[in-house]
Amino acid sequence: MKKFLLFFTAAVFALTPVSCDWFTDPDDPDGPENPDGPDEPDKPQEPTVYDISVQLQVDGAAFAQSGVDVELTDAAGTATYSQATDESGVASFKLLAGAYSASATYKTAAEGVRIVYNGANANIVVKEDGDKQFPIELQKVESKQIIIKELYFGGCTNPETNKGYTDDAYIIIYNNSDIEADASNIVFSFVGPYNGNGTNKYITDGKLLYEDLDWIPAYGAIWWFQTEVKIPAYSQVVVAIYGAVDHTQTVPTSVDLSNSAYYWMSNVGIAAYTNKKYVVAESIPTAQYLTCSPISQGNAWTMSNSSPAVYIGKMDAAAAEALSKNADAYDHTLGTSAAFNIAKFPKANVVDAVEAWSTANVAKSAIRFSADINTGYVAITNNKGYTVYRNVDKEATEALPENDGKIVYDYAGGTVDVEGTTDPSGIDAEASIAAGAHIIYSETNDTSKDFHQRKVASIKK
Amino acid sequence: MRLRFLAFTFLLLASAPFAEAGDNNVRDFRYVVDTAPALQLSNPAALMLWAGKISDVKLEGTKGNGPVVPLEGSPDDFSINAGTESYFRMSDKLAFRGKLFWRNFQGKDMGGPVMINPDLHPVNFYESVDTTKGVKKRETYGMAGSIALNMGPRWALGLGLEYECGDQNKVKDPRFTNVLMDLRFAAGAAFKPSDDVLLGLSLHYRDAIEQIRGGIYGTTDKQYFIYTDKGGFIGSSAELAGDDNDVSAESLRPMVNNYYGASFQALLWNRFSNEFSYNIRQGYYGKKADASPMFFEYSGSEAAYKGLLQLPAGNDIHRLAIELKYEILANAENIYKRTRTPGGSYIYDYISSNSILDRQDLSASLDYRWYIDADGPRPGATIGFRANAFARKQTTSLYPVWRRHNFATINAGFFGQKVFCSGAMSYIIDASAFAAAGMGTDKKDGTYVAGASSNLKSFDNYLGRYFEYKTKPRAGASLGFTVARAFNGGIEPYITVSDSFEYLLSEPKYLAGRFRNVASLTIGVNF
Numbered sequence: 001m002k003k004f005l006l007f008f009t010a011a012v013f014a015l016t017p018v019s020c021d022w023f024t025d026p027d028d029p030d031g032p033e034n035p036d037g038p039d040e041p042d043k044p045q046e047p048t049v050y051d052i053s054v055q056l057q058v059d060g061a062a063f064a065q066s067g068v069d070v071e072l073t074d075a076a077g078t079a080t081y082s083q084a085t086d087e088s089g090v091a092s093f094k095l096l097a098g099a100y101s102a103s104a105t106y107k108t109a110a111e112g113v114r115i116v117y118n119g120a121n122a123n124i125v126v127k128e129d130g131d132k133q134f135p136i137e138l139q140k141v142e143s144k145q146i147i148i149k150e151l152y153f154g155g156c157t158n159p160e161t162n163k164g165y166t167d168d169a170y171i172i173i174y175n176n177s178d179i180e181a182d183a184s185n186i187v188f189s190f191v192g193p194y195n196g197n198g199t200n201k202y203i204t205d206g207k208l209l210y211e212d213l214d215w216i217p218a219y220g221a222i223w224w225f226q227t228e229v230k231i232p233a234y235s236q237v238v239v240a241i242y243g244a245v246d247h248t249q250t251v252p253t254s255v256d257l258s259n260s261a262y263y264w265m266s267n268v269g270i271a272a273y274t275n276k277k278y279v280v281a282e283s284i285p286t287a288q289y290l291t292c293s294p295i296s297q298g299n300a301w302t303m304s305n306s307s308p309a310v311y312i313g314k315m316d317a318a319a320a321e322a323l324s325k326n327a328d329a330y331d332h333t334l335g336t337s338a339a340f341n342i343a344k345f346p347k348a349n350v351v352d353a354v355e356a357w358s359t360a361n362v363a364k365s366a367i368r369f370s371a372d373i374n375t376g377y378v379a380i381t382n383n384k385g386y387t388v389y390r391n392v393d394k395e396a397t398e399a400l401p402e403n404d405g406k407i408v409y410d411y412a413g414g415t416v417d418v419e420g421t422t423d424p425s426g427i428d429a430e431a432s433i434a435a436g437a438h439i440i441y442s443e444t445n446d447t448s449k450d451f452h453q454r455k456v457a458s459i460k461k
Numbered sequence: 462m463r464l465r466f467l468a469f470t471f472l473l474l475a476s477a478p479f480a481e482a483g484d485n486n487v488r489d490f491r492y493v494v495d496t497a498p499a500l501q502l503s504n505p506a507a508l509m510l511w512a513g514k515i516s517d518v519k520l521e522g523t524k525g526n527g528p529v530v531p532l533e534g535s536p537d538d539f540s541i542n543a544g545t546e547s548y549f550r551m552s553d554k555l556a557f558r559g560k561l562f563w564r565n566f567q568g569k570d571m572g573g574p575v576m577i578n579p580d581l582h583p584v585n586f587y588e589s590v591d592t593t594k595g596v597k598k599r600e601t602y603g604m605a606g607s608i609a610l611n612m613g614p615r616w617a618l619g620l621g622l623e624y625e626c627g628d629q630n631k632v633k634d635p636r637f638t639n640v641l642m643d644l645r646f647a648a649g650a651a652f653k654p655s656d657d658v659l660l661g662l663s664l665h666y667r668d669a670i671e672q673i674r675g676g677i678y679g680t681t682d683k684q685y686f687i688y689t690d691k692g693g694f695i696g697s698s699a700e701l702a703g704d705d706n707d708v709s710a711e712s713l714r715p716m717v718n719n720y721y722g723a724s725f726q727a728l729l730w731n732r733f734s735n736e737f738s739y740n741i742r743q744g745y746y747g748k749k750a751d752a753s754p755m756f757f758e759y760s761g762s763e764a765a766y767k768g769l770l771q772l773p774a775g776n777d778i779h780r781l782a783i784e785l786k787y788e789i790l791a792n793a794e795n796i797y798k799r800t801r802t803p804g805g806s807y808i809y810d811y812i813s814s815n816s817i818l819d820r821q822d823l824s825a826s827l828d829y830r831w832y833i834d835a836d837g838p839r840p841g842a843t844i845g846f847r848a849n850a851f852a853r854k855q856t857t858s859l860y861p862v863w864r865r866h867n868f869a870t871i872n873a874g875f876f877g878q879k880v881f882c883s884g885a886m887s888y889i890i891d892a893s894a895f896a897a898a899g900m901g902t903d904k905k906d907g908t909y910v911a912g913a914s915s916n917l918k919s920f921d922n923y924l925g926r927y928f929e930y931k932t933k934p935r936a937g938a939s940l941g942f943t944v945a946r947a948f949n950g951g952i953e954p955y956i957t958v959s960d961s962f963e964y965l966l967s968e969p970k971y972l973a974g975r976f977r978n979v980a981s982l983t984i985g986v987n988f
Contacts, residue, residue: 042865044819044856047815047816047858047860047909049860049909049910076796077916078697078915078916079859079913079914079916080915081861081910081912081914082914094910096796096860097796097812098815099796127813199801360703362705363706363799364703364705381702384684418684418686419684419686419698
């Protein structure tokens with residue numbers, strides 16, 4: 001019997017040193033394979049990766065520009081790979097199998113006009129037996145005078161009822177240049193489906209029906225100004241979408257849209273728009289009412305309060321009204337009932353666009369703008385008072401001599417602390433404007449580069 | 462819950478076999494089971510060696526205080542455990558083991574991991590902040606039954622089934638509902654080539670499923686985020702909303718662990734038991750369905766040895782138990798592209814399955830006891846030494862980032878028991894003392910390629926607490942006092958009060974304090 005006891009004791013002691021060595025020596029030379037030599041003794045064996053190249057293109061031809069950063073983001077959004085292009089406009093990556101989206105932005109200037117080449121390819125699938133070379137088709141974007149500066153649509157939570165309140169939506173257009181802009185012919189609309197995560201019948205095999213056509217959907221209505229609207233340099237116009245009143249009187253967490261300088265998308269004279277959301281303060285002059293001719297059936301212009309894709313265009317009131325009323329030209333891809341009437345807005349008239357997705361539904365969402373209009377999206381959570389706000393073009397803003405000493409940095413208005421986004425320029429645009437600075441906002445036609453989720457509506461500061 | 466408890470009490474009383482009349486020699490249940498080598502074997506056919514009847518019914522209340530707890534623990538908890546366990550031989554041919562239990566746990570200030578037992582899983586979910594701690598309530602109940610059928614003097618067949626189910630709820634936003642189901646099945650055969658030798662072979666299957674779902678009931682102006690720990694506390698973060706992220710706010714999502722394996726047993730002279738086991742583990746998280754993909758799939762295996770040696774020496778018994786276990790586990794993350802059909806349903810195109818975790822665990826334990834004056838219903842005194850060691854070596858590979866995470870821990874101590882008898886009364890004092898420490902590397906990070914960035918998060922606060930809890934040197938002691946009285950008819954009620962205390966030997970950085978105290982009161986009956 002003693003033999004067994006001895007055997008046990010011996011076995012336990014024999015195992016002890018083995019386990020200690022095995023677990024506690026962090027620089028174990030017999031550890032996993034180490035391709036990079038002794039500098040990184042703990043580096044595990046690299047997983048199977050594939051050599052992928054991404055070629056910049058303009059109009060289908062190679063765009064041989066070196067030094068352009070190409071960014072690849074994996075489908076889960078957890079890793080980003082950045083490589084600069086070589087002389088032939090090719091960026092090379094080593095990637096795991098997976099689904100990626102690529103984007104590239106190249107900025108230049110000619111004769112005082114800022115020019116941006118922007119493009120994306122969201123259909124990069126890397127697998128063992130798949131393609132290893134992918135293109136990014138770049139669109140040439142010349143700097144625009146009027147842009148969308150902010151879209152506040154997600155509303156806030158009414159602290160008394162604990163329910164979301166979204167009657168306080170507004171949009172701000174901005175003169176992003178140093179000369180006065182005429183916004184009289186600026187019109188507003190959005191692309192269907194309403195929500196980024198809605199069933200999108202425009203998409204077949206990952207491609208939008210109008211990707212290569214000359215129009216994009218105008219859903220709900222096209223709104224136009226009824227008077228002349230001038231926007232001074234680096235100034236803005238606020239347009240209330242449903243209620244041009246002081247919402248903070250009933251919902252303290254909301255915004256005050258009763259400022260006499262603000263405009264209002266009015267339901268006055270529109271028989272179909274009977275929704276109670278349409279209210280206006282006496283302080284808003286009737287000359288600042290916008291109007292429309294409803295395209296699709298509904299009791300209001302039903303812009304999504306979670307994930308709209310909104311754009312502004314240039315079109316005079318008569319043309320906008322004619323386009324809205326031309327039922328014969330409606331598109332019915334989304335549905336045949338009158339609620340799905342959609343006008344075909346010419347791409348050539350589109351001025352600026354922004355696409356928002358609901359944070360909770362990013363995985364279910366799909367891009368609604370064709371790549372020649374806008375790429376990318378910004379994720380936003382509604383009912384939190386958050387807003388979609390434009391990023392600052394740091395180089396251009398800092399280059400303005402009058403901004404010397406007026407730019408406020410250390411921007412903390414973004415939402416990275418709650419897993420959202422922020423303005424990578426680090427410039428606090430509203431604080432800088434208050435300090436007298438002129439802000440030039442980013443224009444890449446890529447919402448993910450041009451916008452972020454801001455914590456507070458800018459008219460609340 | 463009250464109804465369940467009543468039903469349980471009824472089952473418990475109905476299931477307890479009554480002792481033979483006139484048997485006044487009530488033996489201590491734990492002592493009898495611990496010193497029966499055949500009962501240490503996982504093969505239900507080994508019950509063929511069991512003779513007689515013994516049972517225990519007990520109700521135990523436990524109060525725990527102090528922050529030296531694992532991430533899934535509570536600094537202020539209370540639990541009630543009720544259970545009965547019996548071994549009895551029905552006839553020359555049949556022997557049974559039966560067990561019923563019910564546990565109710567309630568802990569305050571609980572946040573952190575969503576899963577009930579995070580160390581079991583290769584992937585875990587954590588609340589992103591620790592300001593959302595709240596009360597968690599857990600109720601589990603289960604039953605186990607084994608039967609051995611003697612097929613003659615040398616052969617026996619056995620079947621065993623254990624079933625446990627339960628649920629846990631957190632009652633503060635973000636809320637989580639956990640639904641547990643754990644089923645174990647064993648079938649075995651035992652053969653006695655001679656009176657001194659028993660050989661056994663058994664097959665085992667385990668199906669353990671924990672389903673989780675998140676929820677928010679309070680104000681809608683708050684956002685909650687959930688971390689997905691893909692190993693070593695590195696991973697991604699997503700809002701608790703909708704049905705698309707790793708933890709759904711809408712539907713229960715299963716973490717499934719299946720084990721298939723076999724054990725070989727050899728018991729010599731009814732004093733020296735040996736068991737070698739090998740199990741294959743397979744599991745996954747999520748389910749392949751329209752609205753939900755399979756997020757992770759993992760597999761592994763474990764090999765174990767369990768031995769017990771008992772040497773009688775006069776009226777004394779020397780008992781030595783050893784367990785060794787080695788487990789490997791690999792996890793892979795499924796990469797897929799999802800497209801929505803015009804009909805509104807989803808199609809998942811699985812592109813690849815990327816290996817993200819490689820884990821090796823080694824554990825060893827040794828337990829030596831010297832039972833003095835072991836010829837009565839319980840030994841007059843016991844002196845013992847026990848030691849447990851555990852080591853983990855793990856690599857998380859989330860291209861372009863990797864993380865190493867290694868540690869080893871040891872816990873060793875002495876324990877003793879002294880019994881004072883006065884007529885039918887027994888007074889029992891238990892005492893123990895231990896010290897524990899560990900070492901290792903909590904994280905060593907690197908990247909595979911240059912020019913890549915990732916918004917993967919390192920959950921350093923959780924990693925710190927985990928690592929500190931595992932490795933911080935500590936010492937502890939316990940003291941218990943039992944009064945038991947044997948009655949005619951072979952019934953021995955008893956009551957035990959005990960308290961155990963442990964204390965960190967240096968100031969912690971992440972844990973919220975240095976001590977942990979657990980007090981318990983047990984009322985039971987040996988019969």
